[in-house]
Amino acid sequence: MFLAAIFLILAVVLTPKAATNFPFFLQIVIYGIADGAIFALIALGYTMVYGIIELINFAHGDIFTLGAFMSMPLISAFGLSEGQSSGVVVWLLLLVITVIVMVINGGVNVLIERVAYRPLRHAPRLAPLITAVGVSFILEGIMYVWRGASNVHYPDLLPDTRIPLIGSASLGVKDIIVIVTAIVLVVLLTIFIGGTRLGKAMRATAQDREAAQLMGIDINRTISATFFIGAVLAGAGGVIFGLYFNSVRFDLGFEAGLFAFTAAVFGGIGNLQGAALGGLFIGLVQAFATANFLPGGAAVSDIWVFMILIIVLVFRPTGLLGMQVPEK
Amino acid sequence: MALLEVETVDTYYGRVQALRGVSLTIDDGEIVTLIGSNGAGKTTTLRTISGLAHPARGHVRLRGLDIGGLAPDRVVMRGIGHAPEGRRVFARMSVRDNLFLGAYVRKDAAGIRSDEERVFGFFPRLRERRNQIAGTLSGGEQQMLAIGRALMSRPKLLLLDEPSLGLAPILVDTIFQVIKEINSQGTTILLIEQNAAKALQVANRGYVLETGRIVQEGSAKALLESPDVQRAYLGI
Ligand SMILES: Nc1ncnc2c1ncn2[C@@H]1O[C@H](COP(=O)(O)OP(=O)(O)O)[C@@H](O)[C@H]1O
Ligand SMILES: [Mg+2]
Numbered sequence: 001m002f003l004a005a006i007f008l009i010l011a012v013v014l015t016p017k018a019a020t021n022f023p024f025f026l027q028i029v030i031y032g033i034a035d036g037a038i039f040a041l042i043a044l045g046y047t048m049v050y051g052i053i054e055l056i057n058f059a060h061g062d063i064f065t066l067g068a069f070m071s072m073p074l075i076s077a078f079g080l081s082e083g084q085s086s087g088v089v090v091w092l093l094l095l096v097i098t099v100i101v102m103v104i105n106g107g108v109n110v111l112i113e114r115v116a117y118r119p120l121r122h123a124p125r126l127a128p129l130i131t132a133v134g135v136s137f138i139l140e141g142i143m144y145v146w147r148g149a150s151n152v153h154y155p156d157l158l159p160d161t162r163i164p165l166i167g168s169a170s171l172g173v174k175d176i177i178v179i180v181t182a183i184v185l186v187v188l189l190t191i192f193i194g195g196t197r198l199g200k201a202m203r204a205t206a207q208d209r210e211a212a213q214l215m216g217i218d219i220n221r222t223i224s225a226t227f228f229i230g231a232v233l234a235g236a237g238g239v240i241f242g243l244y245f246n247s248v249r250f251d252l253g254f255e256a257g258l259f260a261f262t263a264a265v266f267g268g269i270g271n272l273q274g275a276a277l278g279g280l281f282i283g284l285v286q287a288f289a290t291a292n293f294l295p296g297g298a299a300v301s302d303i304w305v306f307m308i309l310i311i312v313l314v315f316r317p318t319g320l321l322g323m324q325v326p327e328k
Numbered sequence: 329m330a331l332l333e334v335e336t337v338d339t340y341y342g343r344v345q346a347l348r349g350v351s352l353t354i355d356d357g358e359i360v361t362l363i364g365s366n367g368a369g370k371t372t373t374l375r376t377i378s379g380l381a382h383p384a385r386g387h388v389r390l391r392g393l394d395i396g397g398l399a400p401d402r403v404v405m406r407g408i409g410h411a412p413e414g415r416r417v418f419a420r421m422s423v424r425d426n427l428f429l430g431a432y433v434r435k436d437a438a439g440i441r442s443d444e445e446r447v448f449g450f451f452p453r454l455r456e457r458r459n460q461i462a463g464t465l466s467g468g469e470q471q472m473l474a475i476g477r478a479l480m481s482r483p484k485l486l487l488l489d490e491p492s493l494g495l496a497p498i499l500v501d502t503i504f505q506v507i508k509e510i511n512s513q514g515t516t517i518l519l520i521e522q523n524a525a526k527a528l529q530v531a532n533r534g535y536v537l538e539t540g541r542i543v544q545e546g547s548a549k550a551l552l553e554s555p556d557v558q559r560a561y562l563g564i
Contacts, residue, residue, distance in 0.1 A: 197432070204418050204429050210380055211416040216404035216433035216481060 003320060006311065010288075017293045023167030028291045029284065034175045034244065036283020037182035041237035042260035043267070043275035044189065045230025051206040051270035052226045054125065055117060058132040061257015062139035063109055063231045067238025068154065068248045069143050071101045075155055082156050090157060098239045105235030106228035113227040118220070136253075143250035151249050154242035178240050185233055186276050192229075193272065202226055206270070255302070259286070262309040268322025277320060282308070329392055331356050331516055332377065332408075332485055337386035337396075339369075339376045346372040348540040349386070354485065359507070359517045361527040361548070363561055364537035370520045371413050373537070374487045377518070378410040379403040390485075405433050409483030413490055413520075415474040419463030423454055426462050426473055430480030440480070447476035450506045468499040475503070479510065486510065488519045492526070504530055524561035528552045536561070 018025040042064050049057045074097045075081075080090060116135050120128045158177060162170040193199040204212040205222040213219055241256075242248050263282040267274025282305055288294050289301030296303065312319060332354040339347040346369050354360045362370050375381040377388055379400035388396040395403055400410075409430075418426050427447060431440045448455035451472040457465060462473060471491055478486060488507065492500040500523070508530055511517050521527035528534055528548045536544040536557060544556065551557045558564040 200421070200425055200429060201432065203421060207418045207420055208416050210400075211412065211418065212429075213380065213400035214378060214404065214410045214412060214416075215429045215477070216401045217429070218399075218401045 003316065006308070010285075013295070014288065014293055023165070023169035024291075025293075026165060026169040028287050028293065030169070030171055030175055032284035032287030033280060034178045034283070035287060036263075036280035037179050038237045038241050038244070038279075039256070039260045039263050039282050040276045040279025041182055041185060041233045041240075042256060043263040043279045044186070044272060045234045046257075046261050047264040047267070047269055047271060047275040048202075048226050048230050050264070052202065052223055053117070053121070053128075055128050055132060056261065057230075058129070058257065059112065059135035059139055060230065060234060061253030061255075061260065062136050062143075063105060063253070064234040064238045064241070064256055064260075065143060065248065065250065065253035066108065066139060067101050067105045067231075067235030068242040068252070069147065069238070069250075070104060070235075071097055071239045071242060072152070072154065072248075074100060075157070080155065080157055084157075094157060094243070098236055101239055102232040102235045105231040105238075109227040109231030110224045113224060118223075136257075140251050140253070147250060149250065151247045154246045154248050156243075156246045158243050174244050178244050181236060181240050182276075185236055186272075189229070189233065189272065198222070198225055259305055262305055265309055266312050266319055268319030271319065271321045274319055274321035330354060330389075331391060332518070333387070333389040333392075334373070334377065335387045335389070337373075337376055337383040337388065339372050339381050339383050341372075341381075346540055347376065347383075350376075350537070350540070350542055351386075352535050352542065352545070354516060354518055356484075356516055357511070357514070358533060359511050359519060359531045361519045361521060361524075361531040361534040362537055363521060363524040363527060363534060363551075363557075365560075366522075367539075368537040369540040370537055371489055372540075374410060374412075374489050374518070374520060377403075378408055378487060380410075380412075401433075404481055404483075407482075407484035408487065409478035409481050409485070410487040411474040411478040411489065411491065413493075415467075415470045417462040417465075417470050417473050417477065419461070421462055423458045423460055423462055423465070423473055426477050427454075427480050430477035433481050439482075443480055443482065447479055450479075450509065451476055468495045471495060471499075471503065475506070475510075479515070483515060485516045485518065488517060490520055490522060492521065492523055500526070524557070525552075 042061065045060050046057060049055055078093045078097060080093055084090060112135055116131050117128050120131060158174050162172045164170045193203060201217045202222045202225055204215060204217060205219050209219055259282050260279065263278035264275045266281060267278030285304055285308065286301050289304045290298045292298055294304055330353040334350055334352045336349045336351055337347055338345060338349060350373060362373060364370050372381060376383050379398050383396045387394050390406055395406060418429065427444050431443065434440055453469055454472055454476060457469065462470065465473065475491060491503050495503065504526055507517060507519065519527055519531060528551055531548040534548050534551045535542050
């Protein structure tokens with residue numbers, strides 16, 4: 001019901017914009033989807049961690065930034081720099097770099113869980129929550145010391161080629177890469193979670209931890225796997241963010257994390273498809289607001305996103321695709 | 329050597345003591361029942377055996393090996409299956425995935441498949457609904473699934489916590505039939521029941537638990553004839 005209302009309001013506000021200058025509108029939609037794809041990759045980790053240990057992992061946005069930061073020295077180490085012709089070798093090296101970043105990022109997150117959250121597993125829920133905020137500060141602090149307080153230029157390695165669409169609208173190779181990467185990762189995740197032994201064990205742990213233990217599932221392992229996969233996705237998101245926007249900063253994850261969290265709540269926290277759709281939705285809303293399509297204009301684009309968060313929490317806490325989770 | 333020995337076990341929930349010096353033994357091939365009123369500590373006894381709770385004092389031994397401090401997943405690997413109170417099926421997964429997870433500790437694909445068939449043999453309803461999401465099953469079907477799932481690890485000892493609770497009488501009979509059948513195929517069973525009369529009919533031996541203490545034990549026949557048991561649990 002309320003979702004219908006949100007979509008209706010958006011439709012009413014957006015239709016005239018689309019009618020007056022459709023190519024521009026289309027362009028904004030493309031940006032929104034590319035942005036949203038990155039939010040989706042972050043939101044998946046939020047929603048998975050929440051699903052399995054009911055922790056809102058406030059440090060997750062910084063894990064995303066960490067992915068972007070770690071890829072930069074790797075890019076130099078692999079001898080990639082701006083202005084090279086982007087042949088197959090560059091693509092392959094970027095793929096290798098991304099995979100390395102994903103794995104290291106996953107490892108870091110597993111370590112964080114082990115050190116910071118696992119000892120608090122039986123503590124009141126507020127304790128791990130506050131710890132997550134602390135971990136967020138620590139990660140941002142490390143990246144601040146590492147690369148300073150201002151924007152850091154991220155090497156522009158992808159071609160700026162754009163495919164013309166209608167009128168002035170065009171689809172960039174970068175847009176395609178971001179969107180395709182996100183789709184591939186979401187598909188792989190879905191296959192993994194739905195079809196593999198470990199994936200099923202993770203879902204079982206999320207649904208009923210004690211029952212999962214009675215099946216012989218080592219829940220420490222499934223929880224570690226969840227943190228690993230969440231960080232793998234966020235790490236990939238960090239790399240493609242860098243390649244797309246060519247600028248990163250130590251506190252990037254703060255806002256991106258909040259947006260992704262909003263996306264996860266919007267989609268129904270704990271629900272993977274919901275997080276992916278929620279990411280897209282938040283990306284679009286932000287793009288529309290930034291393009292002055294929504295009342296208030298670019299200056300209040302964040303307000304629009306968080307207003308949606310509040311509306312969802314008030315009227316439909318289970319989100320777009322949320323299941324009726326029995327109160328524990 | 330006894331299959332399972334619980335020796336003077338104390339178990340706490342925080343500061344609340346739920347078990348006070350509980351001792352019991354189970355031999356290979358038996359059905360043993362644990363009866364007692366609500367809050368007596370029956371569920372806690374099973375949780376202590378399967379590792380969901382840990383004894384503060386005393387020992388739990390499986391064939392002489394102390395398992396009292398092990399995590400539940402380790403206990404399952406050593407051959408104890410537990411169908412917990414309240415069924416606890418994975419509500420958002422299919423019947424088959426639930427059974428698949430029941431066999432999580434095993435690697436023999438062929439054996440797993442034949443055991444799935446065995447479970448479907450006990451509970452044909454589950455075969456009909458094998459692709460259905462467990463949360464949409466009726467209470468009785470969920471109970472069948474919980475028992476079937478616990479069987480999938482091929483346990484030497486099966487712990488059943490009130491398998492007949494809330495079921496229609498005809499289903500209760502089915503469940504008890506299957507319990508006997510499972511036992512006759514070689515699985516030792518520790519059965520908790522509110523329905524003491526029914527439990528004592530299928531069991532070889534029984535223990536009576538009151539406020540965390542074993543107050544009586546004996547053959548099922550002796551307990552059925554005991555005036556105390558009759559008065560307190562059989563409503564005679
Ligand atoms: N999670 C818990 N926290 C605190 N006390 C509990 C908990 N579970 C059970 N108890 C207490 O432990 C005692 C034994 O409970 P239980 O083993 O569930 O009994 P039964 O299965 O025989 O009904 C009861 O007094 C009960 O109130
Ligand atoms: Mg009980």
